[in-house]
Amino acid sequence: MAFELSKMAKKIRDERLAGANEKLAALLGAGAEELNPPHPPLTEREEENPAVEKFVVPEKFEGPEYDAVKKAYDGINKFLASKGIDPARYTLHYRAVFKTKPHPNKPDHLSGELEEFENYHDYLKRLQSLTIEEKNQIGRSWASQLWGDWTSPGVFSNISKDLNNPDSELYQYREEIYNIIEAQRDGAAEDLYAEAVKMGEVKEIGKEINGTKEELPTETDELEEETEEAGKEKLKEKTSEVVAAEAALDKAREDYVAAIFVKEKADKGVEKLNSLWGKFKDWAKHHPLGETVEEKALRKDETKGGVMAEQAEAQEKLSAAQDALRLALKDYRDRQVADKEAELGAAGKSADQIKEEMEKYAKEIFLATTLAEAGRIDMLKSDRQIEQMGSARRFINESVEGFANWYRALPVKYKIAVSAGLMVGGGAFGLVGSQAIIAAAFAGQGALRVLGGSMMAAGAEGRIKISQEKQAEKKLSKEFAGKFLETLKNQNYETDEKLFALLRAKQSEKTRRFIIAGAAGALVGTGALAQAARNVIDWFRAPLPEGVKEMPAAPDRTSAGGVKSDIPATPEVRTGAGITSPESSLQLKGGGIKGGGAETLPADTGAETTIPPTAQEAPAPSVATTAETTIPSTAETTVVPPAAETTAPPVEAPAIGREFAESLPIGRRGPEGAIIDYFKANADAAKHFGWDGKNDITEWAGPKAHRMWLEWLKGELANSRLAEELSKHGYSVDADGYDKAMRHIGKGFVDLDSEGRLSISDKTSFLKAPVEQYGVSVAPEAVKTGAAYSGDILGSEALPAEQASELAPVAGRTPAVPAPEMPVQGASVAKTLSGEEALTSGEKITEMTPEQYLESLPPGEKTVDALAAAEVNLADQKIKHAVSLLVSPDFLKDATFKAAAKVPLGKIMDEIPPDVYDNKYSLNRYWQNISAGKAKFIDLPGTGFFGQWGKDLNYDDFRKYAEMAKFLREGVGEKAMKVLRDMSVEDFFKKYGGGLKKK
């Protein structure tokens, strides 16, 4: 935990001096003030103490290769080392602001440029180079997003937790250390590194080895002796390099975590603007003041611009920090590997032996460093949160430190037991459970010792030796023989689930203990399989501890297109103008569920042959929209879909027991009212959720919706920020208060799936064919569009000219494309026509193959190069057309998706697998599986806030990325995407769609 130590140092020093002065004053009759004059300003003391400038370290000792040495000679680290304490246990930063400028948004505030130093020598050097203007900044107070208020310059370290802990070995040196810190902060301490250089203690890195090589003697014995010496020197140098790499990794990790927090703060700002709550707060604040629509728009634009800019900047810094961390980790690994190689070489091992051992070592170092680094990052994040815990900090730190010291001293087998007990819920398995461990951690050393004793008595190891358990072991070992490795390598969820299903199924105690022992083994042996790092974590996440609600199992991995056969169809919703609405999955009425069940598209014919009923063909809506079910202004839907009984294709199976997902608009009766209306209008769905089909559905729907809503609210109300907002606006922090607030907001959708899972969403969507619809109503359009573009806009055009000439399209195989000289009509078409109608118009666009284009060129320009260029040109035109045809112009105005601006297209495709949008259920299901830890995290920037699954990414962001991935794969095409992988979203739309925020 970093802490500004200077304040504490000053307090101690002042207390100590005050006490001493009182005694002296009494003896001498002098006033305390005279004996303890005010502390001179740092700059004055520097001038008073020119000794620190006497020796100037030669430039050759100032390179980055000396960072680790400088750190070792830092006064604080030297002191710790002199007491036998490893300085590496503690972080140390000198932070200062010497340069300021007016704050861009707050004229009466200053913005400072933070300078950070990792050792006293570098910090002192900077102090000594300050200009007068820079010196004037000393002593200024600052507010940091990361560590709160502080005074520049300051010394930051996580050492404070031990300095303030009476049980710590450091406590006895508390005053001495604080005095050193204070002196170094003020630049008044001796520069031990400079002194070491002056005394010749610091060797010139690199010169020693080179010098040895240059002076190699010719005599064999001497050669061997010198070579050995050189080897030792080399080994010594490598070791110092590892130390330096470790320090660099520490720094990179801190920068990365700091960037994460800045980004999260920026995200929160955006989230405030975009959230329903943000909108509500905004309304509550400005509506009573009579703000006009124009004023509101102007104000919101200004606010949004600033917040979005901050977020974009934070994202850039996070990306840079992430890259730096990866590099530092790689360098750290490389250094360790190099050191090991040198060590083996120095040990006289043969080349084959070295190769064999290095192969093993490399795997080990790769996996161990990755996992340990992930854990250290997590700890650092917690440290930063602990820093903000105010007076609770000390208590938390003491509890953690006490446990850590106890744990580190445990024999390995008990470490395994504790770790398994803590992380896998060992209580039910005969191990010490997490609650006992937590209680012991709070209770301190005495209780921890007792805990250690009970572990010896209750450890899994001894119990498993019982013969009955050996039988269980034998049985399970046989059942899973050969599958553990497979699980790790292939993410074999089936095996994984099967194993832990045994736990959940309340198997006998002995069986459980065997499994937990296996889990413990997995915990310890976190891997020699380099490529299985992610899978090791998958193993980690398999069993949730007791008390944690199990989420539904991960879906079967089905390839895209392979699941359409069992998708209940949803009639397409059309607006009066005929525009296909992004909210067309809205199912207030029967649709695919009411009237005998879902319609099912034949597996073999797929979407091409099934045309959903149109508004013209269908009968009038079977259930009128109630007055209270107000369609939000954001939704384009204006006509409620009719019941599909008379026009739907033959029904293959009833909806009951099948999978479905619906988006229900939230009206004045809130989300609960939306669910009630849905049940009342969809008898089969109601049956799916337990209605018996006999009693009055109205009487059943109310309580059922209420229970579902309460279940969901549990999680929501646990959010302290939400509770705060409710209170602030006069609502009670309970279901009733939340419900009332939601009714006032009256916007958004509640997504409900067949598992009863709820999500609240603003339902914004940029594709004219949202992913929820791909499996059904939009599929015909998508397929037809694919035919028009062959699902692959670029075709062979991306190939080099010589290959392009070989693969030049032939008649009948070449996709029809709009002629390049023709204006792209999609944009205007898309504004007035539905997707299908737009497609029809698109087909009418003058078509021209690359050959035809080539033919149209003057005779002298008909070359292979011209053909290749023409093909690329045509491909560009096709992409533009696809954008105009498929992407809603709203997306280009959608600032909420600005987070994606810098993301490379290839990254989106890598992160969003096709099964995310296999069908309309996949999206919500995949999202739920992420939160259940059963699907891979989507590592893409978003607009969420800490506390949501995926942190940055919220559900709406996820949907947009899914739509984007779908569009890129099927609208642009895989081959074209190979060329466009590195292009950012922003650049893509600048080139093909006119910019992200085009208005």
Next chain:
Amino acid sequence: MPTQIEQSILKELGIDQLSPERQEEVLAVMTEAVLKRIILRLVGAMSEDQRKQFEQTAGGGDQDKISQFLADNISNYEEMIGEEVARFKQDMQKTVDTLLA
């Protein structure tokens, strides 16, 4: 030495040759990280007054009283622990993905 069962599973996993030092290193980091999260979450869920009372209770060193205090003052605290472990695992997954990207 790992037990026979642990050893057989480690071997099955192909990780039995990982050095004990590395195993311990990783395990220690993970355990400390998750414990820190849990403690942070539990203390963070307490009011200022509750926390002061809890410090006093914890100072007594009686595990049963500590457990009782947590059960009385933090609703669903057992679930909370489970949730925090689950979140830790998920965050680890994400961080590893980031590091390997």
